[in-house]
Amino acid sequence: MLVSIIDLGINNLTSVQRAFSLPLKTNDKLTVIESDLKLNRPDLLILPGLGSFGAGMTALKERNLVDRIKIWSSQGTKVVGICLGMQLLASQSQESIGVDGLSLIDSSIERLKNYQKERVPHTGWAEANCQIASPPFPSLHSPGDFYFVHSYHLIPSSAEYTLTKTPFGSTTFVSSVLQKNILGVQFHPEKSGSKGKTLISEIIQWVRDED
């Protein structure tokens, strides 16, 4: 299995690299993608995130990776977007109006509204309640919080893509989405202690199962 992590130059590469290398086996390979040169199509492509929507898309364009990601995903590569990486999977964002996203998940990004007692950015630990009966990631049905740091959230065009929801004030937002081979998580599994570690090993298993 080949796992590749996109280096946008603005992300927390070290933690993501470390977290995704842990469940790998000796024959698996993990690479970091910095440009579109000499690339093999990975089985799993990680799009980590930190930063603004506009800066993220600019970084992808500078590396000529926008089309590359779209082609790979159409060829069956599983794509996991984390935090901003999840938001880049959408078509557009209120954060950077006029900037096109990857449009891999039919959705748009809006700013979290300040609710009573809830402060934005939404920073800290929160639950992610699974919305589907048998997800490819069984631990999502177990208790345990994930770590969130974000001011924007994803709104899928169809409820069927919603994997988990997270309470925020008197409302909820979609905290992860799954559309065929594309997974987006708003939280940081690589920063979510043992709960995150379990999810990451289930993501690797999800990729392995279909190899």
Add this chain to the structure above:
Amino acid sequence: MKIRIIPTILTDGLTVVKGEQFDNWRTVGTAEASARLYASKDVDELLLLDVTARSRKTIIDKNLLIHFSRVLDVPFSVGGGISTLEDAKMCFRNGAEKVVLGTSAILNPRLITEIAKVFGNQAVIVSVDFKKDDSNDVRIESGKMACNIDSFDFIEKLESLGAGEVLLQSIQRDGTLTSMDFGRIAKVSTLTKLPVIASGGASSVEDFLQAVQNGASAVSAGALFQFTEVTPKKVQNFLNSNGIHTRVSG
């Protein structure tokens, strides 16, 4: 939002130090060992501050960050001498989730905006260090220098400047285990909609509850967790028993 309990690790670049009132630093261990210990306890988040970086005209050590990110699978924020966008970039690349700006944000508020534009608002914590409970004297350069700002005006502007959180520190109470400046916590929490991390003087589980009741979204403590029986877990349990939600570990 669930309340976060944040152990603080103070370093002089090499070792973990403990001070009082931002002064009299003494070595109490290695930063790596502290990180390892807190990692094993599955804490919510860690705050790593290099308290002598500015005076040494340097920034928090890159290798220290690399060690931290290897050991920790929870978020950590770092501060100490970060005064340019490049400095912040170095911290994020080496695993930090957020940077803490103190002196540099007060002297050059545009830095907050500059970093937030690239890394997002949530990535920037601005530290505001009050000298004494009963005055609005905000200090820079690790408490050593007065600065000519209207502290409340500055705090009110932080959100529009691009900050994501406010770290409210009490110099008078730092490292003293003499309880916290609740009046200030309440005041600052009404001045801004940003999450406020209350810091300085926490001496018991009750202090955490009171800080939260006064508006803090998170409470950080150094000495308390290092030198007493109180652990982040005990604090969480106490808050839970008082109806305050904290993280549920997986």
